[in-house]
Amino acid sequence: MSESIIYHSIKVNDQKCIGCVVCMKACPTKAIRIKERKARVNAERCIDCGECYRVCPYDAVTPLTTKTSDINLFKIKVALPSPVLYSQFGGEIMPDEILNALQEIGFDYVYDEALICEMASVAIEEYLERNKSPRPIISSTCPVVVRLIQRLFPSLVSLIIRMEPPREIAAKNLRKEISKEKQIPEDEIGIFHITPCPAKMVSINRPETMEKSNLDGAISIREIYNQIMQKLRKRERKFLLQTQSQISGIGIGWAISGGEIRGIKQDASVSVSGVYDTIKILNEVESGKIKNIEYLECLICPDGCIGGPLTVENRFLAKTHILKLIRKFGERNRIDINYVKQLYEKNFFSFERDIQPKPFSPLDMDKSEAIKKLRKKERILKNLPGINCGVCGAPDCESFAEDLVRGEQNLTIGKCVFLGE
Amino acid sequence: MNQEAILSEEFEISGGDFVNGGRASCLIKNILKEIGIDAEILRRVAIAAYEAEMNVVMYARRGIMKLVLTPKRIIIKVEDEGPGIHDIELAMQPGYSTATPEMREMGFGAGMGLPNIKKNSDKFNIESTVGKGTNLEIIINLNNKNV
Numbered sequence: 380m381s382e383s384i385i386y387h388s389i390k391v392n393d394q395k396c397i398g399c400v401v402c403m404k405a406c407p408t409k410a411i412r413i414k415e416r417k418a419r420v421n422a423e424r425c426i427d428c429g430e431c432y433r434v435c436p437y438d439a440v441t442p443l444t445t446k447t448s449d450i451n452l453f454k455i456k457v458a459l460p461s462p463v464l465y466s467q468f469g470g471e472i473m474p475d476e477i478l479n480a481l482q483e484i485g486f487d488y489v490y491d492e493a494l495i496c497e498m499a500s501v502a503i504e505e506y507l508e509r510n511k512s513p514r515p516i517i518s519s520t521c522p523v524v525v526r527l528i529q530r531l532f533p534s535l536v537s538l539i540i541r542m543e544p545p546r547e548i549a550a551k552n553l554r555k556e557i558s559k560e561k562q563i564p565e566d567e568i569g570i571f572h573i574t575p576c577p578a579k580m581v582s583i584n585r586p587e588t589m590e591k592s593n594l595d596g597a598i599s600i601r602e603i604y605n606q607i608m609q610k611l612r613k614r615e616r617k618f619l620l621q622t623q624s625q626i627s628g629i630g631i632g633w634a635i636s637g638g639e640i641r642g643i644k645q646d647a648s649v650s651v652s653g654v655y656d657t658i659k660i661l662n663e664v665e666s667g668k669i670k671n672i673e674y675l676e677c678l679i680c681p682d683g684c685i686g687g688p689l690t691v692e693n694r695f696l697a698k699t700h701i702l703k704l705i706r707k708f709g710e711r712n713r714i715d716i717n718y719v720k721q722l723y724e725k726n727f728f729s730f731e732r733d734i735q736p737k738p739f740s741p742l743d744m745d746k747s748e749a750i751k752k753l754r755k756k757e758r759i760l761k762n763l764p765g766i767n768c769g770v771c772g773a774p775d776c777e778s779f780a781e782d783l784v785r786g787e788q789n790l791t792i793g794k795c796v797f798l799g800e
Numbered sequence: 801m802n803q804e805a806i807l808s809e810e811f812e813i814s815g816g817d818f819v820n821g822g823r824a825s826c827l828i829k830n831i832l833k834e835i836g837i838d839a840e841i842l843r844r845v846a847i848a849a850y851e852a853e854m855n856v857v858m859y860a861r862r863g864i865m866k867l868v869l870t871p872k873r874i875i876i877k878v879e880d881e882g883p884g885i886h887d888i889e890l891a892m893q894p895g896y897s898t899a900t901p902e903m904r905e906m907g908f909g910a911g912m913g914l915p916n917i918k919k920n921s922d923k924f925n926i927e928s929t930v931g932k933g934t935n936l937e938i939i940i941n942l943n944n945k946n947v
Contacts, residue, residue: 534843665829666822667847667916670907741836746871749835750807 385422388443388580389432393417395439400769402431402440407654408531412782413772423739426526427578428654428679429688442577442689445596447603450485453569453595455557458486459549460573462493462634463684464600465704466697472611474626474704480610481573484603488557493630494713495549499542500629500642501712501719502728506540507645507673513538515649515664515672518639520544522582523679524657525734529587532661533736538675542728543588545633546572546579550593572597575687576680589731599689628708634701636683639676641710648674653681742784752784759783764797771795807831807869813856815882818906821857824865825849828876831867837874841940844920845874848938851913852878858899858908859883860933873922876938884930892918892926 398416410424411431418431418439432440450456458481465474478489507516517538519525528535543551550570558565572579572594579597586592632638636652649672651660657677663669680686685697692700722728742756743749759780767775771794773782782790793799809831811824829846837845849865856863860882868875885891892914899909918924923939 533839534846536839662826665843665846666825666850668822668850670910736839738833738836738839742834744836746835746869747806750869753831753834 385425386581386585387420387422387425388427388577389420389425389429390441390443391418391420391431392439392441395437397437397439399436400774401434401436403769403772403774405430405434406774407658408527409774409778411774413769424530426523426530427581428523428527429577430654432577432688442580442599444574444577444580444599444602444689445571447484447598447606449596450569450571450598454563454567455488455561455569456486457488457490457553457557457568457570458482458573458598459490459492459546459553459570459594461546461575461600461684462496462631462701463575463687463690463697464573465493465631466634466685466700467600467604467690467692468607468611470696470700470703474631476611477607480607481603483610484606486571488553490549490553491626491630492545492549493627493633495545495552496630496633496638497627497642497712497714498719498722499545499548499633499728500639501714501716502542502723503540503639503674504643504645505720505723506542506728507643515669515675516540517664518674518676519588520633520639520676521678521680521684522576522578523654524677525587526578526581527657527679528661529735529737530739531658532665533738535661535665536734536736538664539734541730541733543730545630547589547593548728554593569595571595573600573603574598575600575684575690577689578679587734600687601689601691604691626708627713628705628710629712631701631704631708632710634684635698636678637676638683638701640674643674645673647672648676650676650678650683652678652683652686654679742781756780756784759792762792762798763795766797768796804870805868806871807835807867809867811865811867813853813860813863813865813878813880815856815859815861815863815880817857821854822850823853825853828865828867832869832874835869838943841874841942844940845876848917848920848940849876851917852876852936852938854908855913855934856880856882858903863933871942873942874940876936876940878936878938879933880935881933884932884934885926885928886930888926888928 396417398413402418403411403413408424408426410421412419481489519540554565554568557568574597583592583594629642632641637650640648640650651657682694682698686694741749742752763776765776771779773779813824828849832842860880863880866877890896894915895911897909897911903909921938922941925937928934
């Protein structure tokens with residue numbers, strides 16, 4: 380696999396990067412090395428979780444999300460905000476006001492994703508009922524979790540639910556409806572997710588389960604935040620609340636960990652959030668240690684999407700805001716369950732093509748050679764100090780030993796400050 | 801030891817140690833991942849090894865888990881010192897278990913351990929001597945991609 384063809388949503392800015400070890404240490408898949416005083420990301424190992432972006436003390440990691448001005452490339456501009464957006468402006472401002480503000484910024488249509496989230500909850504239940512495949516079924520909502528499974532837990536790919544996440548379903552539906560209503564070709568409509576998550580760019584530009592994503596881009600909440608704030612400040616807050624009946628409490632819940640399983644009636648479902656806890660539970664699933672669980676929701680960000688790297692509001696406050704909105708809009712179904720079941724029948728939620736495992740390259744393609752290298756790695760590791768300082772440019776001694784046996788260019792054991800000259 | 805073995809490893813298992821139970825099978829899983837064993841095969845090995853390990857943890861005093869890799873197959877051998885199994889045929893029946901109520905409360909002892917190991921193996925041998933211990937041999941064939 381050539382590195383250049385793997386697309387990623389984050390980029391290191393070499394002008395700003397000074398080659399400290401902070402991102403390298405934080406990376407959960409050990410994808411970062413420091414070479415010649417710059418952070419270098421191994422494209423195969425990176426899962427776009429955004430941890431490096433969160434921790435960089437020099438603002439040297441840039442998420443490659445869509446610029447707001449890019450919406451002008453399309454005749455009809457549509458915003459599809461993640462329910463997380465509703466949690467970003469304090470607990471008093473209601474979803475409608477935020478949707479209106481987006482419209483004022485220049486979107487022709489603004490669509491509430493939460494309603495589709497609620498539909499997805501019904502569809503997931505239907506899926507669980509109809510598919511007697513091995514359990515637990517794992518959610519496909521978080522694109523980082525999907526990539527993590529493909530890379531680190533390839534044997535669990537078969538457990539991922541074969542259903543598109545709400546953002547894709549919503550965009551697919553919208554494009555058809557708007558095209559029909561406005562009598563314009565589908566490709567003149569630009570649909571943009573307003574997102575807390577850089578990884579959405581990967582699922583849009585390099586979708587795993589379809590030819591082409593239904594979305595045209597993802598705009599970072601951080602980027603559009605100030606513009607929304609300005610509109611919110613100016614507006615007179617009296618003639619609002621006209622479309623509130625359309626907003627779904629169950630759907631809004633998808634912004635936080637546990638939201639997806641709150642919408643389904645299965646008792647035996649579990650929600651996990653945060654990258655390390657997700658890796659831990661997937662490890663346990665892989666060992667067959669997790670039994671009697673029907674559905675597993677894993678979200679890579681702490682507390683779910685409200686903990687996304689591209690959010691502004693403190694995630695604990697954001698969580699409180701979301702819980703408040705859930706209470707306000709109620710937990711009863713706003714959608715027609717039979718209608719969702721009909722859509723399900725027509726494969727409306729299904730993947731276009733199946734998802735494949737993409738494991739990390741083994742130590743060697745030849746098994747015997749790989750075993751020799753494994754042994755060599757163990758021998759090297761025994762001689763290293765084991766304090767994982769990172770000065771050699773690898774996150775820990777084990778990664779350094781592995782880089783050595785993989786034959787990393789210009790790398791010798793002398794790079795270790797404790798063993799070197 | 802198998803002559804054509806290209807890898808063999810041994811891990812100790814302590815009976816009654818639920819805290820570390822599952823560690824040996826996890827190490828085996830990680831080794832196989834590093835050398836690039838196919839995902840589906842890996843999953844079968846992981847599950848079979850975990851169930852076998854937990855049987856030792858639950859019932860035996862101690863045991864050894866051996867991983868042997870040959871160009872054509874993965875062999876997991878588990879040898880324990882423990883009570884042994886009175887009636888292997890009965891023990892192989894799904895749902896049959898001698899687990900105590902306490903173990904069941906912890907989610908163990910559903911009587912699916914041995915059947916699950918068998919289901920995930922291409923060949924499964926079990927020998928047991930009451931009062932002495934139990935030996936398992938789990939063989940999982942590698943597919944052509946892995947040879």
